[in-house]
Amino acid sequence: MKILIVEDHQLFVEGLRIILSSIADEPQIFCANNAQQALDILTETPDIGLILMDIGLPDINGRALLKIFRAQGYEQPLLVVSGSESIQLAREMMDAGAQGYVMKASPLVELHKAIETVLGGDNYLPEDWKSMLGDEKGNAKSIAKHLKVTDRQLDVLYLLAQGHPNKIIADWLGVTEHTIKTHIQALFDVLNVHNRTACIREAERLGLLDQ
Secondary structure (H helix, E strand, O other), X not given: OEEEEEOOOHHHXXXXXHHHHHHOOOOEEEEEOOHHHHHHHHHHOOXXXXXXXXXXXXXXXXXXXXXXXXXXXXXXXXXXXXXXXXXXXXXXXXXXXXXXXXXXXXXHHHHHHHHHHHHOOOOEOOHHHHHHHOOOOOHHHHHXXXXXXXXXXXXXXXXXXXXXXXXXXXXXXXXXXXXXXXXHHHHHHHHOOOOHHHHHXXXXXXXXXXX
16 A cells, blocks of 8 residues: 655654554555645655645645645545644544544554544544534535635635735646636635735635634
8 A cells, every 4th residue: 555644753754654564564655744745746646545644844734735635636535643632623624624633642552543444434533522523514614605605715715815826826726827816806706805815804704714
């Protein structure tokens, strides 16, 4: 099995290598320490079967990168392995398309279980988080549906809120800059605003960025 680790701390990468070797039969492991490297590896090796990803990356946050993976059609099972114990952050990552969330501080047996669960086609969350994580799931999606904002426009909106220019957003999402401008204008029209700052402020007020 081919596995991609997206993590910028080499010591933790080596630990994951050991764990993966005990789970998969002779895994072929690829490592990326930033978002661009991860996208390059997926482009060159589209048959990767599992992605393990940290959230705190040097060039873009993990939530944005997950959105980019899904927008570009990469549907591999993805397990977030994070140093954060924030339930809200876990909710956001699962809503964005992750199949699991586990903390770096977890015992090895839990990390082992999380990887096996995701590889088996099921979602994984810490047991005591499951009920809490289900409470507000899909709220931003419901708001977007009511406003007739598409999933792709939500992706553009989130990257816009991260401060990325149109060209970078277009590169991340694999579309033309003209397409991004069209999506942004559609967002302006829906939100009744005339510039990027007002667009982001209104989206935050409405809860469109709480996804």
